Amino acid sequence: MRLTRAAVWAALFLCAFWRFAVAQDVTLTSRDGRIELTGTLLGFDGEFYRIDTLYGELTVDGSGVLCDGPGCPNLQDYVAELSISGSATMGAVLMPALIEGFALRNGYIALRMVEDKTHFNYSLTDEQTGKLAAVFFFRVTNTDEGFADLLANEADIVMALREIREDELSRAAEAGMGDMTGTNRSRVLALDAVVPIVAPNNPVRDISPGNLARAYAGQITNWSDLGGPDAPITLHAPAPETGLGQAIEDEIIAPAGLQMSPNIMRHMRGTDLAGEVSRDAFALGVASFAEVGNAQALTLTGVCGRALRATRRTIKTEDYPLTAPMFIYLPARRLPKIAREFLAYTRGPSAQIVIRRAGFVDQAPEEVPVDDQGNRFVNAIASAGAEVPLSELQRMVSVLSSMKRLTTSFRFEAGSVRLDAQSRSNIQQLARGLEQGRYDARKLLLVGFSDGEGPAEVNRSIALRRAEAVRSAIIEAAETADLDRVVMDVDAFGEAMPMACDGSAWGRQANRRVEVWVR
The missing domain is CATH 3.40.190.10 (Periplasmic binding protein-like II)
Known part of the structure; x- marks a missing residue:
């Protein structure tokens, strides 16, 4: 059974009506009648109510309470809702492609309906039952507007072409949205x-x-x-x-x-x-x-x-210095189950194919043989001299020639020991790979490189410490991985393989990195 377009429009009208009604007072009463909470209903994800009360914002398990009031949702025909706001670049192609890929993979029919130049929505209908399961509401403008909608509690997900700024970060924390730079609050969706x-x-x-x-x-x-x-x-x-x-x-x-x-x-x-x-x-x-x-x-x-x-x-690999990660930001609140499933899908291999076909750069790790990296070794030879002797180049070739470079790299923010946004995402990605056993019985070598400013031996020491810091971060993130099944070592070659000229800040930034090599 499939919903007709008219039926979908009717369902969407009811969703819009409920979105208007949701900002009204409701009363949640425990089934034994002993506890009663009154407040403004902020949201319902099919399982939990989120209400603003005299005691602050509370999340209440719907199975243990009865809801009374004009804002109460219909529990029998619940339709999940997700509001997405922000970057027009992401909203024009990338997010619609991911939603359609998610729908195809999970047995939903995705129907797009355009309201105006900045608003459209996707309805997801169960292909077997014909029941409307979810509506994703989009407002596509720019990154600033996306964060403004988040802070106004009008967006569940922000699409951003930059990291959240300090003032936005502090205002989000004040509004009870948590640390928006945390692992579960921000994510690099594509590159x-x-x-x-x-x-x-x-x-x-x-x-x-x-x-x-x-x-x-x-x-x-x-x-x-x-x-x-x-x-x-x-x-x-x-x-x-x-x-x-x-x-x-x-x-x-x-x-x-x-x-x-x-x-x-x-x-x-x-x-x-x-x-x-x-x-x-x-x-x-x-x-x-x-x-x-x-x-x-x-x-x-x-x-x-x-x-x-x-x-x-x-x-x-971030070898190109002007990379621009595409972020999604989520406040510290529970999203509907189908929204959580969609977000989980965006991390998987199927989504990476969709991202690539949409014209963006995916994050699936690729292994690059040494034979395909000739220009990098040419740079190493051209830069050799008194501080990078032939013996060090020979050691580097001896160590790396039997391995392949992963496209997963790690770089640090300018003037900081903190990993940049793409690298923080790469930590999580590599940790998930370890948890899934993707690198079992293999050797991972984290290799530190530096710029050419200062003495070569000092630079090599700094690069080695950065590689060790990356290894510690990966181990901490890979909570369920059996690390006895993989060898993860560190090494460093300092300024031996420059990617760019040291005469500029961007060149030095490109040269300071930790690469991952596998065998």
Whole structure:
């Protein structure tokens, strides 16, 4: 049996009516009549009531109470609801693709209904019974608006192209939403990157991060200064309130100590930005890796001659320095069962395939043979000298040549010993792999590398301590893993294999890393 479209609309109308009614007073009474709680019903997940009372926000098991009041849900025909708000980039393609993949895998029919430019919803109907099981309500605007909706208690999940900021973090804690940076409160859903782009007929094919920052600060205004024609540069960028626009400020402009020029054409949607740049031979833009479209992506270069291009592999390993993780944030409250099942699905291998097909970078670990890493070893040879002798390079080749590199890497926040957001997610991912026995009877080698600032022996020591810190974090996270079935060692080669030039902050950041090698 399948619901007709009219029946689904009727069910959605009832859902909308209940969402309006839910903010009314209800009384929960224990079945023996001895305990009574009155308050405003904030939510019901099919099993538990969440109410705001004189004693604060309480979660009450629905099996032990009777509900009285206009806001009480229909227990017989309960429909789970989930409100999702935030990034239009994630809401346009990624999240719908995941919901449709989840529905297909779990026997639901997914029906999308568009309300206006920023609102749509997905209804999930059980394919066997024809019963409406859940409605996912979307508001797609930008990351700032997503966090605002969360703080106003109007969103269950935030889609974000940046990490939560300190002021948002403190306000969420004050509102009783818990530590939004905690393991169960934030998660990297997929990976993206900030990519400089030009039109296909523009002869410029590479740019240094320093020159990119100076161009967006208005200090470089002519293409001739970048090796192109004698023509003025037309700048395009995402709107400042979008997560990608803020990522450009954080990752390109701020490290250079500059400010964005006021003479920039701003765009709310990345696809619009890439389209405008692809049609203008003298345009320079910064876009999401997934939204480059017909434009030409530029390679990042440094004065030492090393170049880094945004690809699936370099983004996944964070070898490309301008990675942009795509986050979801959840408040510290219980979500409906079907919502929890959907979130669990997004971690699995099927979801990683969906993410990749949607044009984004998944997080499934891949093993890269040494034969496919020739350019990295070329960098090592080119950088050898008095502080990195031939003997150390020979030791590195001897240790790594029989192994494969995992695309799972670990990097640290600038000026900090704290792992960056993508690396914190990688800790959880590798820990789950250990718990599932994926690496049983195998050897994992955590290898530390450093930048070239300072004495080589000191750098190697620092890199080794970072590798040991990563191993400790993985062991702590892998609570149910049988670690006797896997060998997990650490080693370090310091500055022996640089990824980028040490002459810039972004280059040094790219070089400071802990890689995972397997055999």
